[in-house]
Amino acid sequence: MASNLLPPSVSSKTIQVNDLNIHYLQATPPFNPHAPLVLLLHGFPELAYSWRKIMGPLSKAGYNVVAPDQRGYGQTTMLNSAGPIEFNEDLAPFRMFNLVTDIVMLVSALGFQSVAAVVGHDFGSTVAGFAGLIRPDVFQSVVMMSAPFPGAPPFSNQGDNVPSLIGSSASTITKRLAELSPPRKHYTMYFSSPSANDDMLHSPQGLQAFLRDYFYSKSANWSGNSTPNPPHRLPSASPANVAILPPYYIMLLDHTMPMAVQNAANEGSRPLEEWLSEEDLGFYVSEFSRTGFQGGLNWYRCMTEAKWALNDMRIFTGKRITVPAMFLSGALDWGVYQSPGALEGLIERVCESMDEEDVVLVPNAGHWIQQERAEVVVEQLKRFLRKVFKAVYRFYQKTYPI
Incomplete structure (x- = not known):
């Protein structure tokens, strides 16, 4: 590099x-x-x-x-x-x-x-x-x-007292989130889908804007992570409880990740450059434009697809x-x-x-x-x-x- x-x-x-x-x-x-x-x-x-x-x-x-x-x-x-x-x-x-x-x-x-x-x-x-x-x-x-x-x-x-998106349980959680109004989906399942790599790599706002939005929306810079409901323990993993998670975790059913984080980033005001310079962001862009995201997304697929979901662990x-x-x-x-x-x-x-x-x-x-x-x-x-x-x-x- x-x-x-x-x-x-x-x-x-x-x-x-x-x-x-x-x-x-x-x-x-x-x-x-x-x-x-x-x-x-x-x-x-x-x-x-x-x-x-x-x-x-x-x-x-x-x-x-x-x-x-x-x-x-x-x-x-x-x-x-x-x-x-x-x-x-x-x-x-x-x-x-x-x-x-x-x-x-x-x-x-x-x-x-x-x-x-x-x-x-x-x-x-x-x-x-x-x-x-x-x-x-x-x-x-x-x-x-x-x-x-x-x-x-x-x-x-x-049984397990920690609900998770591992293997067969993923389909149950997916079904329950889709029944919410409006219908939702879990980001892990989105990352496991065939379209996720192309959605992000060729996002409408461009790769650089998408990565900037993604980093921004999950940082302290976005006010949505601090108000009105800052991060806190949820009483259970019921759809009603997890629905309060930000849209980069519990997504609208018809949204891509670029859509989810663009909406969050549009509400922000603090500059990302406080901790991620344009040069730093440019390096991420150059690497992912060359490799795509599928290598990392395959980690998620190995957690959610029943055939691979930690069976050997x-x-x-x-x-x-x-x-x-x-x-x-x-x-x-x-x-x-x-x-x-x-x-x-x-x-x-x-x-x-x-x-x-x-x-x-x-x-x-x-x-x-x-x-x-x-x-x-x-x-x-x-x-x-x-x-x-x-x-x-x-x-x-x-x-x-x-």
């Missing part, structure tokens, strides 16, 4: 892992390439570039920081695929088990046996959560951002995250509450122990917290890592004083 877009401390690299050429960004402490590894995993529709404001400060604090373009995104390419990913291609490589395998193999390929912290944002939170759950020997702590990790799915003959049903864990989000991010009960489940059921101080909702921040409030994210990550790895932190703080 163009080096002029990156902070001086961050470099762009590529490595072959699994069936991928993985592109990743790296920031390494001066004179110590073997410093503890912190791995940063982006969500949708983002890239390794989304962590650009986080990487330098964390490396200065004594950590080797790596952020990959994950499978289906950016400059990471599948060895057996030429050109943009299409809707009709095999979904198997995008199933969750394989996404976690990508990350475990990347750690090994980089020459590390363990990771001080795996940090995931949005859909990357689920990958990070499963990584910490499945391989606590590799991932010594886990930070989940903006989307509470629901844990491994229940066995098919068991049920071997971990009942297993808990035993390593130190943290949840970090913007206080104005509806993603925290879009699945009623998920945050409570993360704290009480999924994690063996999560300290109260490690459930952090940052004021005046929306969904894109590592871009909107980078300085707060850095401080919270450093605080968490100091607590978890006091001896390691003291050594590197002394060696590289801040």
